[in-house]
Amino acid sequence: MIGLFLGDTDFSSIVLKKVKKLKKKFFIIDFSKNNKFKKEKNSYRISIGKFGKIIDLIKEKKSKKVLFAGKIAKPKFSTLRLDLKGIYYMPSVIRAAKLGDAAIIKSIIKILNDEHIQVISSISYNPELAAKKGNLTRSKPSIFDLKTIKKGVSYFNKSNSLDHIQALIVKDEKIISKESSKGTKMMLNKLKKKTGSILIKFPKKKQDLRMDLPTIGLRTLKDCKKYGLKGIVLKSKKNIFLDRKKCINFANKNKIFIKVI
Structure with missing residues (x-):
C-alpha cells in the first residue's frame, strides 16, 4: 500500500x-x-x-x-x-x-x-509527465536565444543548493527576473507586456527529485503569451509537464518555443 x-x-x-x-x-x-x-x-x-x-x-x-x-x-x-x-x-x-x-x-x-x-519520486506512477530532451514545438530558439539560455542555465548551476529559485526570466544574455518564494506566476505578473524574453524552469541545485519538481502547464503557457515571452526551457526528466498536448498546440498557435535540454 x-x-x-x-x-x-x-x-x-x-x-x-x-x-x-x-x-x-x-x-x-x-x-x-x-x-x-x-x-x-x-x-x-x-x-x-x-x-x-x-x-x-x-x-x-x-x-x-x-x-x-x-x-x-x-x-x-x-x-x-x-x-x-x-x-x-x-x-x-x-x-x-x-x-x-x-x-x-x-x-x-x-x-x-x-x-x-x-x-x-512524485512521478513514480506518472513517468509520462517528465519532459524529455528535444524541441517540442515548431518554433525554435535562435542562435542568440541559445546564448541567452546558456547564461540562465549557468546561474542555476552556481546557485545555492537550498535556494528557492526554480525559474528565471532571461533576455539578451541577461537575467531580468528571478522567481521568489511566491512562485513563477507572481514573477511573470511583474513583467511588462511584450518582453520578448525566455522562461527557464529548472529544479534547484542538488534538489531532491522525489519532491517539489518544477511544473508547467497550460496556465504557464497562457501567462507566457500574455507577457510576450518567446519560449520556455525545461530540464530533461526533471520537470513535470501537465496538459502536454494542449500546451504544445497552444505554443505552436502562438509561436512560443518549448525546449527541453
Whole structure:
C-alpha cells in the first residue's frame, strides 16, 4: 500500500487518478489548504506537526513507501499543535525552514527515513509527465536565444543548493527576473507586456527529485503569451509537464518555443 501525501495544484489530482487507474492500494494524508481530498476513501487530515500520528498511520496501513504530490504550504510553526514525536522532530524542521523550502523537504524526508519509511519520486506512477530532451514545438530558439539560455542555465548551476529559485526570466544574455518564494506566476505578473524574453524552469541545485519538481502547464503557457515571452526551457526528466498536448498546440498557435535540454 502506498501512502499519498497530497497538497494543492492539479498535479496531486493527476497522481491520484493514475494510482486509481493502476488499481494500487493507497491512503491519503491531505495536506491541501481546503481539505481537497475529504471525499476520498481512506483520506486523513493530519497536521504536519503530529509526526507521531502520521507515522502511526503509515505503519498501521503497513505501508513502507510514501509519495508527495502537489504544493504543500510551509506551516505557521507557532500555531502547530505537536504530539510527542512532533516535539522531538520539529526543532530540526524549524532549523531547516531558515534555509528555505528545499531544506524543509529534506528534513521531512530524513525524518521518514529515520522511521524506516521510504519516500519515492512524485512521478513514480506518472513517468509520462517528465519532459524529455528535444524541441517540442515548431518554433525554435535562435542562435542568440541559445546564448541567452546558456547564461540562465549557468546561474542555476552556481546557485545555492537550498535556494528557492526554480525559474528565471532571461533576455539578451541577461537575467531580468528571478522567481521568489511566491512562485513563477507572481514573477511573470511583474513583467511588462511584450518582453520578448525566455522562461527557464529548472529544479534547484542538488534538489531532491522525489519532491517539489518544477511544473508547467497550460496556465504557464497562457501567462507566457500574455507577457510576450518567446519560449520556455525545461530540464530533461526533471520537470513535470501537465496538459502536454494542449500546451504544445497552444505554443505552436502562438509561436512560443518549448525546449527541453
